Amino acid sequence: MKFRRRKPRENIDINLVSLIDVVFILLLFFVVTTTFTRETQLRVDLPEAVSGTLETDTNLKHLDIAISAEGVYSLNNQLLPKNDLSSLMDALQRESQGDTKLPLSISADGKTPHQAVITAMDAAGKLGFSHLRMTTVEAPSAN
Template sequence: MKFRRKPRENVEINLASLIDVVFILLLFFVVTTTFTRETQLRVDLPEAASGTPPEQTELKQLEILIAADGSYALNGQALLKSDLETLMAALSKESDGDNSLPLIISADGQTPHQAVVTAMDAAGKLGFAHLRMTTVEAQAKP
């Protein structure tokens, strides 16, 4: 007795729908991913034995951050060049010509003295009168 065998069907997995699902997942992850960029400089403030804490104001404040290498950032936005003209242009643009705004200079403890003097010079040339230097309170030595 001779039995006829049924021809075997080729089993295939349809990958078109799988590719569609993977593509949609990829798009979802690309769209929902947030790319954070640190724009603030890391500043270790110098210590001072005396001082008064700043009073809280509702006014807009300008803050110049000076890193240990002498690079500047104004209100968290790093400046491309570390020279007087760039700093003055950024200050005048950010303040919109209002030199009555309080200006805070936060310099790293290892910042070259010239970088701080340049920031103070830029503030003086633009007419800022409310100038504050930030420090941290000195720790008591054991």
């Protein structure tokens, strides 16, 4: 038995415009508040320096040698198999593709043995790199 309704059913519409607005505002909030950090495979606590200049050039390609407190090398976040001069030079040559005009940054931990930093500088010098930077963090001002 089928009963007939006297009034036709009303169509229920859900207004999605306000929901889309809220989702868009949330998306903008998360995009603006997100911070991006440069993660490396080595944990490096940089030494402090009072003087220095900020890195201002935005070259697309650069080389970054990171040296851990134990003297372990990584080049552009790739750990090197050995921690000697020849493997560092081979990795630099391969990564730079022979372009010695690329900027080269050395990020050494504050407790890195001095010999490890000198080895990295020696490898860069032997290959002919002329734009060499040492990475530090700004020391708190003593006011």
